[in-house]
Amino acid sequence: MSSIKKIEFVLNKTPVIIEVPPAKPLARILRYDLGIKSVKIGCEEGGCGACTVLLDGKPVPSCLVIASQINGREIITLEGLVQDPLMQKIQEYFIKENAFQCGFCTPGFLVTIWAYIKHWSSIKNIFKDGDEKEIFTKSLEYFLSGNLCRCGTYFRIAKVIQLILREFNLIK
Known part of the structure; x- marks a missing residue:
């Protein structure tokens, strides 16, 4: 069983603290844990772009980013734009x-x-x-x-x- 870790980041200019497994995909955190509906779950392999967000200002498929990689970083979704x-x-x-x-x-x-x-x-x-x-x-x-x-x-x-x-x- 995966351990739970406290992750802190900024989402659409709002500080967020969440406890999740460190390997949980960002796309799932945003959509299911935080209710961000613009982030779609598509291929979950980084090929479709349906889950694209800005990570520190750069577009990335959020299905390929895991929770441990977002600690201390800034994420912007369509809702933030x-x-x-x-x-x-x-x-x-x-x-x-x-x-x-x-x-x-x-x-x-x-x-x-x-x-x-x-x-x-x-x-x-x-x-x-x-x-x-x-x-x-x-x-x-x-x-x-x-x-x-x-x-x-x-x-x-x-x-x-x-x-x-x-x-x-x-x-x-």
């Missing part, structure tokens, strides 16, 4: 462009896209070979590779990101 102006813009464009179908993958995509746009200037410097369109395409493929949409709305999602980057004058 809903008041953010960029997230509101992303959601607005998702609706306008009909970039979701069933919605199961949407929270993970929204969190990942928020991080992608927020860190665009750093991302485009990593993918600096090629013209702007190539940089956008290569970086988007890489950045969204951890998110799976069974309904196939990738082109609409890419369009949403492109429209927002254009609106903020980050690309032409």
